[in-house]
Amino acid sequence: MTKREIADVLEEIAFLLELKGENPFKVKAYSTGARVIESLPEEPTVLVQKGLLRNVKGIGQTLEGTVTELVTTGRSTLHQELQAAFPASLLDMAAIPGLGPKKLKTIYEQLGVSSVGELEYACVENRLVGLPGFGAKTQEKILAGIRQFKRHQGFHLYANVIEEAESILVAIRGTPGVVHADHAGEIRRRCEVVQGIMLVVAGGQPQSLVHALRGVPEVTQVEHQPETRTLVARSPQGLPVSIKLTEAAAYGWELLRATGSQDHVEALTQRLQARGVVPRSEIEKAIYAAAGLPYIPPEMREGHGEIELAESGRLPVLLEPGQIQGVFHTHTIYSDGSATLEQMVEATRALGYRYIGISDHSQSAFYANGLKEDRIRAQHAEIAAVQKKLPDVRIFKGIEADILVDGAMDYPDEVLATFDFVIASVHSRFNLSEEDQTKRICRALANPYVTMLGHSTGRLLLSRDAYRVDMKQVLEAAAAHGKIVEINANPHRLDLDWRLCGYAKEKGVKFSVNPDAHSTEGLADVPFGRRCCQYVASRRHGCQAPGHAALTRVLSPAASGSCQRVTLTCSERFGVAAPQTRAVRSSAPPGSHSLPPLHRRRHRRHLLDSSLPAA
Ligand SMILES: [Zn+2]
Ligand SMILES: [Zn+2]
Numbered sequence: 001m002t003k004r005e006i007a008d009v010l011e012e013i014a015f016l017l018e019l020k021g022e023n024p025f026k027v028k029a030y031s032t033g034a035r036v037i038e039s040l041p042e043e044p045t046v047l048v049q050k051g052l053l054r055n056v057k058g059i060g061q062t063l064e065g066t067v068t069e070l071v072t073t074g075r076s077t078l079h080q081e082l083q084a085a086f087p088a089s090l091l092d093m094a095a096i097p098g099l100g101p102k103k104l105k106t107i108y109e110q111l112g113v114s115s116v117g118e119l120e121y122a123c124v125e126n127r128l129v130g131l132p133g134f135g136a137k138t139q140e141k142i143l144a145g146i147r148q149f150k151r152h153q154g155f156h157l158y159a160n161v162i163e164e165a166e167s168i169l170v171a172i173r174g175t176p177g178v179v180h181a182d183h184a185g186e187i188r189r190r191c192e193v194v195q196g197i198m199l200v201v202a203g204g205q206p207q208s209l210v211h212a213l214r215g216v217p218e219v220t221q222v223e224h225q226p227e228t229r230t231l232v233a234r235s236p237q238g239l240p241v242s243i244k245l246t247e248a249a250a251y252g253w254e255l256l257r258a259t260g261s262q263d264h265v266e267a268l269t270q271r272l273q274a275r276g277v278v279p280r281s282e283i284e285k286a287i288y289a290a291a292g293l294p295y296i297p298p299e300m301r302e303g304h305g306e307i308e309l310a311e312s313g314r315l316p317v318l319l320e321p322g323q324i325q326g327v328f329h330t331h332t333i334y335s336d337g338s339a340t341l342e343q344m345v346e347a348t349r350a351l352g353y354r355y356i357g358i359s360d361h362s363q364s365a366f367y368a369n370g371l372k373e374d375r376i377r378a379q380h381a382e383i384a385a386v387q388k389k390l391p392d393v394r395i396f397k398g399i400e401a402d403i404l405v406d407g408a409m410d411y412p413d414e415v416l417a418t419f420d421f422v423i424a425s426v427h428s429r430f431n432l433s434e435e436d437q438t439k440r441i442c443r444a445l446a447n448p449y450v451t452m453l454g455h456s457t458g459r460l461l462l463s464r465d466a467y468r469v470d471m472k473q474v475l476e477a478a479a480a481h482g483k484i485v486e487i488n489a490n491p492h493r494l495d496l497d498w499r500l501c502g503y504a505k506e507k508g509v510k511f512s513v514n515p516d517a518h519s520t521e522g523l524a525d526v527p528f529g530r531r532c533c534q535y536v537a538s539r540r541h542g543c544q545a546p547g548h549a550a551l552t553r554v555l556s557p558a559a560s561g562s563c564q565r566v567t568l569t570c571s572e573r574f575g576v577a578a579p580q581t582r583a584v585r586s587s588a589p590p591g592s593h594s595l596p597p598l599h600r601r602r603h604r605r606h607l608l609d610s611s612l613p614a615a
Helices: 003-020 024-038 044-050 061-073 077-085 089-093 101-111 116-124 136-152 158-173 206-214 248-259 262-274 284-290 306-311 341-350 373-389 434-446 471-480 498-506 521-535 546-554
Strands: 178-183 197-203 220-225 230-234 240-246 326-330 355-361 394-402 421-425 484-488 510-514 566-568 579-581
Touching: 003 024, 003 061, 003 077, 003 089, 003 101, 024 061, 044 061, 061 077, 089 101, 089 116, 101 116, 116 136, 158 178, 158 197, 158 206, 158 521, 178 248, 197 248, 206 220, 206 230, 206 240, 240 248, 248 262, 248 284, 262 284, 262 306, 326 341, 326 394, 326 421, 326 484, 326 510, 326 521, 341 355, 341 373, 341 521, 355 373, 355 421, 373 394, 421 434, 434 471, 471 484, 471 498, 510 521
Parallel strands: 197 240, 326 355, 355 394, 394 421, 484 510
Antiparallel strands: 178 197, 220 230, 230 240, 566 579
16 A cells, blocks of 8 residues: 555544544544655555554554554554444545534434535534534534535645646656647646546557556546547546547647637637638647737636737746745744744755745734744844855745734734734634725735735635635735735645736736745745746736746835835846845845646545645
């Protein structure tokens, strides 16, 4: 068994133990064990063979027994016993947001409800209200959770799926006879959530492609459907896989058709028809050229006006990962991060970035160990020390300060003045009316000490909807006060949504692509924000190089107020955005870095909410 499979079993054991009402320490041991196993640098099988599993921190005697049993027999007796004690459909209910094992246990024991459908009906019938520890509010929340669950079924985060999509593509490309093969559909467009994996292939015999697909670990239900010239399968996480077979001469057209949204493909087809062009080409670019258009990158093929922009020569230029020179919005162990300040700075350097903005949580965020004034001073002293030790990465002193319910910031001005930059974020009272929430955020944006707005709508993809807020008003306020709006690149957030970036750009809003990293690994999230950046850079601004254009807009000059500590400038040449603080210029040479590997982040069914960054 792979470590991922083992971690899945351990997590399910933890969940079922909790459902059974077992000792919380035992439950915790299994859920911690799952995380430990998944983050091991090597496969547990190797450790078991060498007898070293016990030396791993977080693996006690019981865990060692379970993992050894899983590795040697492929099953766990405890897991099987627990599974037998509950109906399988109960596990589906674990994925309903806001419904933890304790509540689930009560509902199951007292009402005999054991499936999502039954639970929805019980809510409608008002049967949860009388349960101990429940009330009308809880019932309402659970019902909302069920609706959300149903809406999100079949959807997956891009970041959770890309790794398995890549392994399928690699297998297909390695098949004898294959001339071309690429991702298509939502994956190629880098959509924030995807429903399936789609590929287009030219060359190769169907039978050898089937064979290659069967060779990918955990890919199942592989089937050739000759009538539609398609191979279908199920990915390791159960996503539908569809592979379109075509000949090389038509590859460009088939790939284009399978990539774009329906609106994009229809609009393009109409253009081609109007010009009397038969769109059969090996190369996509040639088809766009035949339609009288420049090449439109897959990320933009949404039918959101990109054809008109391309026609008028105003197509935005995508930001390339190597053009981002540094990161803001990172957390350390001072608040809820898992790495030390020094580790974060070192990881930043290893990724080739030239600066890092540290921004732990502010004092009101007690759940995230937010910083009181004495700890701010301690952190600033540590920053100075680490800066001395690692002079080639510029460290900026920042804070992610809560926007309080009335729109005030979480520290008095004299404290805010000690930071190089201030990210203002909403972490509480998501339930305000649209009017109040909008006023609250706009007031924060008017604060002269605020540099940028963090995760502006508060959404967690497939898990929590955005709060009610008039984003147009918010973006207008950001523009009016010269504030930066974050593009939070954490794949669970991707907030500001790309659909709003066009409007923001029109208003002159500046962006910063931030990882909101809570670990060194989290720094690698920056490229996920790339898709949002399509509206950030534009040839309209007359810049010579895309990097220059992108950076001027992304990391923008913002030094209007006297309190604006961070000024981000762009060098004469593209690719260098050296942050300036109080006229101190970073002396590091222009760095570049390649796209960091995408980290697999699978959402755990029952840990969906708790496994997300706390804030
Ligand atoms: Zn944060
Ligand atoms: Zn936050």
